[in-house]
Amino acid sequence: MIEFQNVTKIYDKGVQALTNVNLKIEKGEFIFLVGASGAGKSTFIKLLLKEQDPTNGKIYVGGQDISEISRRKIPFFRRSISVIFQDFRLLPNKTVFENVAFAMEVIEASSKEIRRQVPMILSMVGLSERASQYPHELSGGERQRVSIARAIVNNPSILIADEPTGNLDPETAWEIMKVLKSISRRGTTIIMATHAKDIVDVMQQRVVALEKGRIVRDEQRGAYDYEN
Numbered sequence: 001m002i003e004f005q006n007v008t009k010i011y012d013k014g015v016q017a018l019t020n021v022n023l024k025i026e027k028g029e030f031i032f033l034v035g036a037s038g039a040g041k042s043t044f045i046k047l048l049l050k051e052q053d054p055t056n057g058k059i060y061v062g063g064q065d066i067s068e069i070s071r072r073k074i075p076f077f078r079r080s081i082s083v084i085f086q087d088f089r090l091l092p093n094k095t096v097f098e099n100v101a102f103a104m105e106v107i108e109a110s111s112k113e114i115r116r117q118v119p120m121i122l123s124m125v126g127l128s129e130r131a132s133q134y135p136h137e138l139s140g141g142e143r144q145r146v147s148i149a150r151a152i153v154n155n156p157s158i159l160i161a162d163e164p165t166g167n168l169d170p171e172t173a174w175e176i177m178k179v180l181k182s183i184s185r186r187g188t189t190i191i192m193a194t195h196a197k198d199i200v201d202v203m204q205q206r207v208v209a210l211e212k213g214r215i216v217r218d219e220q221r222g223a224y225d226y227e228n
């Protein structure tokens, strides 16, 4: 469902962030993207989201060459891929319910659909009791669960998690991993960029390692295998 074919990205000023990257990711896979700072993880994610264009090579998502998506269709494309971040990025003046509902309002879902869908997703991430609270009234783990709820409420086929446990203590990080795993079991493809060695080692998922812009390792049930 995702395929990088010989993808190279050279930024202005000549920085070569990715070199001849070839990678196939099937629907529903859970992948850890690892590598030292500057190895090219964020570039990989930006190319996949079509925030940047590759200098060379092709990227296919759901069988479509994403370089051929017209400007007009980019918003629809972006709906199929959601992202969560280390710093949650919630709207501070909206409640938990409203933060999640907002993602549906943006795509013009009806209020009936919103009333049906948001409670269901909040229950999935274990936040039913927190619906009317504001982000500042929540723990870090709860905030990340809100951001996950918001990311999946419109049923994306791909969820990108960019260092999602980076701001969380180990126990809370594991709670978030359980939530991500349960989402992946529903068929959502998950790509998680991370430096969290413990998590990668215990989860035993596919590990793709980047080093200086090249894929140096791609293992099923892999380990982190790096010094942080």
Ligand SMILES: Nc1ncnc2c1ncn2[C@@H]1O[C@H](COP(=O)(O)OP(=O)(O)OP(=O)(O)O)[C@@H](O)[C@H]1O
Pocket: 011, 012, 013, 015, 016, 017, 035, 036, 037, 038, 039, 040, 041, 042, 043, 044
């Ligand atoms: N917009 C840009 N313009 C020029 N160079 C860039 C740009 N973005 C990233 N780079 C460079 O490309 C290389 C890869 O960076 P990238 O952000 O993809 O790495 P990363 O693996 O995500 O690192 P981190 O773990 O620190 O987030 C680095 O050398 C970086 O300095």
